[in-house]
């Protein structure tokens with residue numbers, strides 16, 4: 001059995017029903033390797049199937065700007081649930097649910113959960129279908145389970161890289177969060193946005209562990225970077241060219257605030273915010289990133305200069321105290 005469900009039957013039925021001629025396949029890193037095979041199968045319906053090879057980390061980064069140039073009449077976005085309200089081109093979302101079994105991993109996690117009774121359950125779209133099973137296993141073990149429902153995200157209990165509203169909606173009721181999913185990225189987001197114990201239960205390798213040591217280290221690093229950025233004279237304000245991440249209005253406000261502090265600020269437009277791109281600006285001492293707030297979060301030291309999120313800049317400018325901002329979430333939008 002494949003590790004993920006790409007819903008090819010549904011896709012092919014929808015492509016035919018919509019009468020598409022030219023479709024664009026957009027997949028996140030980690031799933032791109034499936035793209036050529038998907039394209040081949042989809043082309044059996046008689047449509048031309050084109051793959052986007054650009055990086056794609058979220059549904060905020062829909063393939064939109066080039067659709068007319070290549071006469072694309074349907075975008076198929078894999079791996080993320082819908083985020084933008086009105087797409088410019090007809091778009092089908094495929095969650096790409098995991099087929100990994102969950103029971104053994106949750107049974108293992110009960111060891112780490114033994115001192116807690118009130119548990120917040122959280123996951124990504126890939127494992128959302130497992131929440132009922134996980135809830136039943138935890139209840140059977142005598143736990144009380146909470147699943148967030150903030151109405152700001154597609155599924156109850158779901159998180160994305162920058163939306164932890166479901167977690168926030170239950171944080172006062174729970175003692176610990178149990179995150180079901182592979183990799184640390186989203187689980188770290190849960191821990192950072194709540195500062196509560198967070199246990200990761202990975203159904204792919206069946207490993208379970210507590211994340212909080214890493215969170216404390218990250219918080220120290222970010223505090224130190226804010227202090228370094230305070231001494232900066234020349235700021236770069238990063239604005240993304242990705243439609244769902246572009247925040248020019250906020251960039252203009254931040255520019256004014258910096259100039260009112262007696263410092264210099266320039267706006268820099270970028271598609272991919274990577275260390276190599278920023279190395280081209282050796283006279284800039286610090287950056288404020290108005291694009292994806294997670295870009296510099298999990299490995300802040302990969303950039304030569306501090307790259308602050310908008311919320312971290314609010315700490316630097318004195319608009320919000322550090323402790324208060326930790327509660328709000330240093331990288332929440």
Ligand code: SF4
Nearest residue numbers: 057058060161162292
């Ligand atoms: S802005 Fe960043 S964290 Fe948020 S959905 Fe997009 S890629 Fe993910």
